[in-house]
Amino acid sequence: MSTQPESDVGAVVGERRHLTNVAYRLLGSLAEAEDAVQETYARWYALSPRQQEAIASPGAWLTTVTGRVCLDVLGSARARRERYVGAWIPEPLPDRAEWGGADDPADRVTLDESVGMAFLVVLESMTPAERVAFVLHDVFRYSFAEIAETLDRSPAACRQLASSGRRRMRAAQAPAAPSAGQTGLVRHFKEAWEARDIEALVGLLDPDAAMVADGGGLVGTVLHPVEGGESIAAYLIHIADKAPGLKLLERTVNGRPGLVAQHTGVTVTVAAFDLEGDRVTRIWAVRNPEKLRAWTGNGPAEAIL
Numbered sequence: 001m002s003t004q005p006e007s008d009v010g011a012v013v014g015e016r017r018h019l020t021n022v023a024y025r026l027l028g029s030l031a032e033a034e035d036a037v038q039e040t041y042a043r044w045y046a047l048s049p050r051q052q053e054a055i056a057s058p059g060a061w062l063t064t065v066t067g068r069v070c071l072d073v074l075g076s077a078r079a080r081r082e083r084y085v086g087a088w089i090p091e092p093l094p095d096r097a098e099w100g101g102a103d104d105p106a107d108r109v110t111l112d113e114s115v116g117m118a119f120l121v122v123l124e125s126m127t128p129a130e131r132v133a134f135v136l137h138d139v140f141r142y143s144f145a146e147i148a149e150t151l152d153r154s155p156a157a158c159r160q161l162a163s164s165g166r167r168r169m170r171a172a173q174a175p176a177a178p179s180a181g182q183t184g185l186v187r188h189f190k191e192a193w194e195a196r197d198i199e200a201l202v203g204l205l206d207p208d209a210a211m212v213a214d215g216g217g218l219v220g221t222v223l224h225p226v227e228g229g230e231s232i233a234a235y236l237i238h239i240a241d242k243a244p245g246l247k248l249l250e251r252t253v254n255g256r257p258g259l260v261a262q263h264t265g266v267t268v269t270v271a272a273f274d275l276e277g278d279r280v281t282r283i284w285a286v287r288n289p290e291k292l293r294a295w296t297g298n299g300p301a302e303a304i305l
Contacts, residue, residue, distance in 0.1 A: 012044065012058050019066045024109050025135050026070040027077070028090030028120050030294065033109075036069045060146065067132055067150035074128035085217030087225070089284050090120040091291040092270040095252035111255035114139045117272035117284050120254070122172040126165050133158045134165030182275045183250075186257040189273075189280060190248045196240050198233045205229030206279040216288035219268075232283070260295065267296035 016037060023033035040062055044052070055061045081088045093109055113119060114135075123131050129151055136142040136150065137158075144155035144162070151158055185204065192200035211232045215221035226232050240246060249260045253272040261269040270292060274282035286292065 012062070015059050015062050016041075018059075019062055021109055022063060022135070022140060023066055023070055024093075025114055025120070025123070025139060026067070026131060027073055028124065029291070030091050030093065030109065031290070032073060033070075036066055036073060039069050040066045063136075063142070064146070064150045067136060067147075071128050071132055071151070074131060078128075085215070086221065086223040087212045087214050088124075088216075089212060089214035089286050089291075090117065090124070090254075092117070092253050092258070092272055092284075092286050092295070094294055095255070111252070113255070115254045116256055117254050118172070118274050118282070119169075121284070122169050123165075125172075126168055127161075129153070130161045130165040130168070133161035134169070137162045138166060181278070182273075183257045185275055185278060185280065186259065186273060187250060190250060190259055193236055193240060194248060196237050198237050201233035201236060202229050204278075204280055205232055206276070206281045209279070209281050209283070211235070211283040211285060213285040214288050214291070216290060218289055219287050221285070221287045267292055270295055 019037045019040060020030075020033050023036040024030055027033050027036065043065055044058075044062060047055075052058070093111065093115065095111060109115065123135070126134065132151060133144075133147055136147045137144065144158045147158040147162075148155045151161070153161075189201070189204050192204060207229045208227075209229045209232055211222075211226040213221040222235075226235050243263055245263065247262045249262065251258055251260045251270075253259075253270055256272065257275075258273055259271045260267055261271070268287065270286045272284040272286075273280055274284075289296070
């Protein structure tokens with residue numbers, strides 16, 4: 001049994017939210033993030049009391065281990081995602097104020113620019129080592145000396161990895177912070193979709209817009225991106241005709257204006273938007289029920305998107 005003072009035990013347990021925030025940004029999945037944090041604590045409690053007492057900064061140790069666990073998960077995830085049916089989109093998260101469940105995911109993950117869907121999708125393009133170095137340094141402000149402990153590389157090498165990740169992020173032109181105008185744009189988009197007004201939808205979509213859907217092979221959805229504003233608008237009207245009674249709700253998705261589609265009272269799709277000016281440039285429609293557990297009671301999903 002550990003002989004740690006109660007205050008020290010509390011400090012260790014109190015790191016859980018921070019570790020979950022780190023792991024979610026590294027993995028793009030709340031379920032995988034929680035598993036990684038659980039593994040980190042399992043390793044901590046596997047240490048003897050003497051080993052625990054020898055660790056000068058338990059918080060730093062826990063973050064280092066979480067980073068290493070996530071690095072391993074990211075390495076194996078690449079192979080898994082090659083076998084994934086259709087597109088893989090990061091797991092969407094609701095906003096605390098809009099969540100009605102007792103176990104609030106927003107209590108575990110802070111919603112800011114580093115969890116925006118566009119930001120997370122760019123992270124997916126990085127190598128595992130780039131992603132760890134970039135997230136730990138640019139998002140959480142860890143030093144390269146600390147990151148070197150996680151990646152088992154020199155601080156200089158970690159600096160180069162973070163710089164490479166930063167270039168990827170700049171090249172992708174990740175969008176700026178959301179504005180009140182973007183909320184209105186999503187509302188107009190919702191109203192046009194509900195009215196089956198294809199002309200209005202086309203006017204709200206960038207001509208080069210793209211829509212990507214993630215069903216994970218578990219529910220029906222398009223397996224390839226729908227490209228072009230007119231094609232997306234036509235597809236959305238087809239969906240509305242195919243699913244009478246589809247209910248659209250304005251919700252915050254990963255800190256940005258988004259939409260939730262419900263059918264017979266069950267959340268079947270969570271849509272995140274990339275918005276530039278007065279146009280929608282990209283839609284990410286998450287259909288995979290395993291990624292909607294924070295949004296639904298896990299009822300059966302209809303083939304909507």
